[in-house]
Amino acid sequence: MGPVQIIATSVAAAITVVATVLVVRTVRRMISVVRLGQPDPDRGGSRGLRLKTMLTETLGHTRMLRWTVVGAAHWFVMIAFIALSSLVLEAYFEVAVPDHGLPLIGSWNVYGLVTEWIGVLGFIGILVLIGIRLRNLPGNPNRRSRFAGSTMWQAYYVEYTILAVLLCGFFIRGFKAANDTLEWPVWAAPVSHGLGAVLPASAAAVSLIAMAKIIVSMTWVIVIASNITMGVAWHRFLAFFNIYFKRNPGRAGSGLGGLRPMMSEGKPLDFEEADPEKDQFGVAQVEQFTWKGMLDFSTCTECGRCQSQCPAWNTGKPLSPKLLILSLRDHAYAKAPYLLAGGSSASEEALAKVDVLALAEKDRPLIGGVDELGVIDPDVLWSCTTCGACVEQCPVDIEHVDHIVDMRRYQVLIESNFPTEAGVMLRNLENKGNPWGAAQSTRDDWTKGLDFAVPNVADGGDFEYLFWVGCAGAFEDRAKKTTRAVATLLNEAGVSFAILGQGETCTGDPARRIGNEFVFQMLAQQNVETLNEAGVKKIVATCPHCFNTLANEYGQLGGHFEVIHHTQLLAQLVSAGKLTPVQPLDGAITYHDPCYLGRHNRVFAPPREVLGAVASSSPSDDAGLVEMDRFAERSFCCGAGGARMWMEERIGKRINVERVEEALSTGAKTVAVSCPFCLTMLGDGVTGKKAAGAAPDDVEVVDVASVLLRSLSSS
Ligand code: SF4
Ligand code: SF4
Incomplete structure (x- = not known):
C-alpha cells in the first residue's frame, strides 16, 4: 500500500465506524418507538402469502408501476440502490488495493455486466426522478403538487447521493480500465471501458475516488441516522416490513374492504362487555395507535401520491393524507422520549432526563385547533370521505383510513366532539x-x-x-x-x-x-x-x-x-341472455366508479359490461362508453363517503361539483352511477350546473340499473 492508499483507507475506516455506531443507535431507537404502539394480533400468520405480496409489490413494483414513467425510473433506482451496496463494499477493497475488486464474484463477467447496466439504468432513473421533482415543485400557485409539504432538501439529498455514488462507481471502473486492471472485457463493461479510453492511467485516482464513494455513502448513513424521521431515506429499509405486515395481504390492490374493528388491548371491543375505565375507545394519544400505525408513520416517503389523489386536498380542504401521516410521525417521535421514560408512570428521576421538547409534546392534544396546539386540526379529521384513494396509491401500503377512523372514534364516543x-x-x-x-x-x-x-x-x-x-x-x-x-x-x-x-x-x-x-x-x-x-x-x-x-x-x-x-x-344476467338490451341509447355514457364498490371492493368491470351491452345495442357511434380522466382505481369520490353525506361542506370547492365538471367534460349525455349516494351528489351537481347554464339540459345522472331497464322496457 502506498501513502495515498494508507490515507484513503484510514479515512474510509474512520467514517465507517462513526456511521455504523450512529445507525445502530438510531435503528434501536426506531424499534423502541414502533414498539410503543398497541398490540395488533391481525398482522401475524399467512407468512407465505405475506412474503409473496411483499416481494410482488417491491420487486414487481406493482403499486409504483401505476405511474408508469415514475414507476419504471424508481424500479431501476431501487435495484441500483441494492446493487450499490455491493459496489460500496467493492470500494473498501479498491481503496486499499486499486487493481483489485470484490473477492469471489468480483472478477465474474456476469457480475461486471449486471452491475454495469444497473448502474447505467439507475443513473438514468435517478435523473428522471430528479426531473419529475423539479417539474412539480410546490408553491402557492401549485398547491396540487404532490410534493407540497414534503421536506424537499431530504429528497434532493437522497437523490444526489445516489447520483454521486453511481458516478463514483463509473469513474473507479474508468480509471481501472485506463490502468488496464478492469476485471471484465469490453462486452461486459462497455461504458467503463469507454470512460477508460479518455481518462489517464492512475492507481491513486482509483483509491481516492473509492474513498470519496465511501465518504459520500457513509455521510448519507450519518445524515439519516441523525434524522430518524427522514422517511424518504428510511423507507428504503422499512417499506419491506410495512408491506409484509399490511392488512388483507391477499387482496388485490389495496382493496380496503372492511374497516378494522375497534380494538382494545389487542382485542375487538364488544360494547356489551366494555369497561370505560379500562378499555380504549378509539385513539386519543399517539401511543394508542397500534405498532403497525407507528410503523406506517415511520415508513412514509413523503412522495405525495396519496395527496395528489385525495378529493379533500384537491378541492381546497385542509386535509392531505400525507401531511396527516407526517404530523403523526413527527409527534410520535417528538413525544417518544417521554413515553420511553415511562410516560405518566415515569419516576421524577426518569422525567428529569427527558428533554423539554418531549415534555411539551406530551401535553399536545391529538385533535385540536391551532390555538390548542393540536397535532391534527378537527377540520382535517372531518374532511375525510374515507374514499381510500390514499391507501390505493400509497406505494408502501400505509393505512390512512384506519388511522383517521380510529381518531374519529375517540372524538365521537368519548368527547362527543364532531360536526353538529x-x-x-x-x-x-x-x-x-x-x-x-x-x-x-x-x-x-x-x-x-x-x-x-x-x-x-x-x-x-x-x-x-x-x-x-x-x-x-x-x-x-x-x-x-x-x-x-x-x-x-x-x-x-x-x-x-x-x-x-x-x-x-x-x-x-x-x-x-x-x-x-x-x-x-x-x-x-x-x-x-x-x-x-x-x-x-x-x-x-x-x-x-x-x-x-x-x-x-x-x-x-x-x-x-x-x-x-x-x-x-x-x-351475469345480461351475459346469460336473460336480459337483452335492445333500445338504442341517445348519446354517450360515462360511468362514475363509487369508492366503496370500485376501490374498496374491486368491482370495476361488471357495471361497464352492462353499460357496454346497452351501448352496443345502439347503431350510433356516439353512444359508446367514454371514461373520465380519473376512473377505476383512480376514480374521484363524489364527496358523500365517510358520513360526509350528513355533514356540511364549508371549506373549498364542493367535491361533487369537481366530479361533475369532469363528467361533463366527456360530453356524455348520461352519467351512470351505481350508488345511491353518488346518485344524489352527482345529481345535485348536475342540477346546479344546469341552473347556472353550465350544463346541457338533456344531461342526466342515473343508476346503471335504470339505464338497463330503459333499454329493455321500450323493446
Ligand atoms: S380516504 Fe380519501 S378523503 Fe380521506 S384522506 Fe384518503 S384520499 Fe383523502
Ligand atoms: S402516505 Fe404513502 S403515498 Fe402518501 S406520501 Fe407517504 S408514502 Fe407517499
Missing part, C-alpha cells in the same frame, strides 16, 4: 334505524305501483337472493327509482328474491365511518340476527356502502353471507 349537523343522523339511526329519520312503516313503500308483487321474507317462501334495499333505496326518492328498476329487472329475468321490508334496518355504515362504533354494533347485531334467522345465504345490494358492510364487516359480528352488488348480478 351529523348528530341528527346519529340520533335518527338510534331512534328510527335510518339516517333520514323516516318512519320504519314506510320502508317498503317503494314497492307500491309495481306490476308484480315483491316477495317478502316474512311470507315464508323460498328465495335465492335476499334483496337488501338499504335506507337510501327505501326512503330517498331518486334512489327509490333504482330500487324499483332492480326489482323489475330481477323479476323480468326470473331471479328468485325476497326483501326484508320493515325487518331491515340501516347496516350501520355511516355510524361506523363517523366513528360511532356503539351505534354500528347495535344496528349490525340486529341485522345479523334477522338475516341469520331468515336463513339468508346470498344477498344482492344496490348500495355499495351496504354491500361493503354486509360483505366485509358483518363477519366480525357472526354474519357470513355471499354478497353481490346489483351491477354484478345484472352483468
